[in-house]
Amino acid sequence: MIRATASRRAAVIAWGLAVLIVLPYAVLAFGAFAQQWRYPALLPAGWSMRAWTALAGGGALLDAAGRSAVIALAVSLLSVTAALITSQALAIARHRERMQALALLPFFVSPVVIGMSLQQLLLRSGLDHGALGVLLAQSFIAYAYAVLLMNALWSPTLLAMGDAAAGLGASKLAIWREVWLPAGAGVIAMALFQTFxxxxxxxxxxRVIGGGRVVTLPIRVFEALSAGDLRVASAGSLLLVLPPAVAFLLARRLVAASPLLKVSQ
Amino acid sequence: MLSSSTDRAARLLFGVATGGVVLLALVVAAAGSVGIIGGIEPAFTTAHWLAVLSTPTLWLSLAYSALIAMASLLPSVLLALLIVLAAGERLRRAPLGALLYLPLAFPGVVAALVAVQVLGGAGWLSRIAHTAGVLAAPEEFPALVQDRIGVGIVITHMLMVTPFFVLLIDRLSTLERLDALAALGRSLGATSAQVLWTIRLPILLRGLTPVCTVYGAALLASFEVPLLIGAQHPAMIAVEIDRHLHPLDLSTQGQGYAMACVHVMLLTGIWWRMSRPAARR
Incomplete structure (x- = not known):
């Protein structure tokens, strides 16, 4: 009897949670496809593609999404490559744990403040604060994140395999190519996805580095929301969240090993 | 194997890209706060510090941010804990096992938009209340968005953070084999309450504390959500800093740098406190 009650309670909680998780997506979909949704109607009166055509008007949507994708791809490749190489050096460092703790530090400071300081650096070094500046700034944060993820890769066994290969005469390049990269493919894929x-x-x-000149997809959503255009904001939001959400669902292992979980170990 | 000089170069790159970035933020903020950079005509001055320290804006903003962070984090962790304890292995079954990952793909900007559409005066909750006959007009709905207490920010943060903690606690339970330990405890005569208070919670809390510190700091410094659905006054610290750094009147920019300086020192201090025991372990 008690077990049956507990099971029913677990089912109710599980389904309630599932509804709560799906609800925001439904809200976005209603907002993005609603023709008219006047107060106090619970559901839109009709459906329309107007928000999408408005968003895509003049290629603005494609521009923003394309720019976001290119920057994200570059950030992902740059940060994961750097993290892959440096995390190996950290793994064999004497003060390994202290150095790994340092990777958490950038997450304690507001991105507004980090952005402000990097903007000053870029301006003074002659680098225009455009897309390149945004890419560099995001890469610093993504790099720290990738290093945290890469900690999962460098087990004593994998390092010992590298030592054994070196003892047998393998070059550094061969060790990376034949031992470490194949062994770390899963973690590397996860890091690429998460930094993207x-x-x-x-x-x-x-916003801070781009100064309004680098219009990425989140910037476009923010502009629409600030202007009170909830339909365009909803359509842009769906475009922003659906691709990663689908990827999360298709490949859960890409997010399963959270670096924050490593922090707690 | 990498040579030691390459190792040193890699560690230097790591140090510059992590600690160096935060140090740069502190140096730039300090320089801006004494007028060396920024403003109309850069010149050394202590006026910005005097202005910041003599008015309550910074302290109010910091206290407000800390309260919002705590009010978002603690109920989220508690709720996640209750969900994991009550739902158990159902969390890993379809469809919830997959759905729990979806909120991880929800950035602050989008979460704020959903908050406006659900919690706003003309949002879903208001519409439901109207349909139920509780309200006659949207104005009668209590302000949950852009309210001074920050209810909207707290609810939005909770919706973003709770699923992460559900996943984390569930994962920790598996890694620490809590079910097996609980079964062992029960076989030795422990009651359900004893299993919870002396086995499950101490182990989970030990694992959760560092993550909560990182999340608390991130919530304290959150930007998009309070910028979009927070009140004008009081504002969370990142919003207050941004407002001062990008003002119409450049004369207050130095105050933004001073606030940024305090923010970096405070949060670095929290990081230092958190990382010291970790380093000792």
Whole structure:
């Protein structure tokens, strides 16, 4: 009897949670496809593609999404490559844990403040604060994140395999190519995806560094929301969240090993 | 194997890209706060610090941010804990096992938009209340968005953070084999309450504390959500700094740098406190 009650309670909680998770997507879909949704109607009176055509008007949507995707791809490749190489050096460092703790530090400071300081640096070094500036700023944060993820890769066994290969005469390049990269493929794929998402979702750094000239997808959504155009904001939001959401659902292992979980170990 | 000089170069790159970025933020903020950079005509001055320290804006903003962060984090962790304890292995079954990952793909800008559409005066909750006959007009709906207490920000943060903690606690339970330990405890005569208070919670809390610190700091410094659905006054610290750094009147920019300076020092201090025991372990 008690077990049956507990099971029913677990089912109710599980389904309630599922509804709560799906609800925001439904809200966005209603907002994006509603023709008219006047107060106090619970559901839209009709459906329309107007928000999408408005968003896509003049190629603005494609521009923003394309720019976001290119920046995110570059950030992802740059940060994961750097993290892959440096995390190996950190793994064999004497003060490994202290150095890994340092990777958390950038997440304690607001991106607005990080962006402000990097903007000053870029301006003074002659680099225009355009898309390149946004890319560099996001790469710093993505790099720290990728290093945290890469900690999962460098087990004593994998390092020992590298030592054994070196002892047998393998070059550094051969060790990377034949031992470490194949063994770390899963973690590398996860890091590429998560750093891509980090850049794809970024608003604060793009706003501060881009100064309104680098219009990424989150910036476009923010502009529409600030202007009170909830339909266009909803359509842009769906475009922003659906691709990563689908990827999360298709490949859950890409997010399963959260670096924050590593922090707690 | 990498040579030691390459190792040193890699560690230097790591140090510059992590600690160096935060140090740069502190140096730039400090320089801006004493008028060396920024403003109309850069010149050394202590006026910005005097202005910031003599008015309550910074302290109010910091206290407000800390309260919002705590009010978002603690109920989220508690709720996640209750969900994991009550739902158990159902969390890993379809469809919830997959759905729980979806909120991880929800950035602040989008979460704020959903908050406006659900919690706003003309949002879903208001419409439901109207349909139920509780309200006659949207104006009668209590302000949950852009309210001074920050209810909208807290609810939005909770919706973003709770699923992450559900996943984390569930994962920790598996890694720490809590079910097996609980079964062992029960076989030795422990009651359900004893299993919870002396086995499950201490182990989970030990694992959760560092993550909560990182999340608390991130919530304290959150930007998009309070910028979009927070009140004009009081404002969370990142919004207050941004407002001062990008003003119409450049004369207050130095105050933004001073606030940024305090923010970096405070949060670095929290990081230092958190990382010291971790380093000792």
């Amino acid at each position: 998402s980090l850049s794809w979702f970024d608003y604060a750094l793009a």
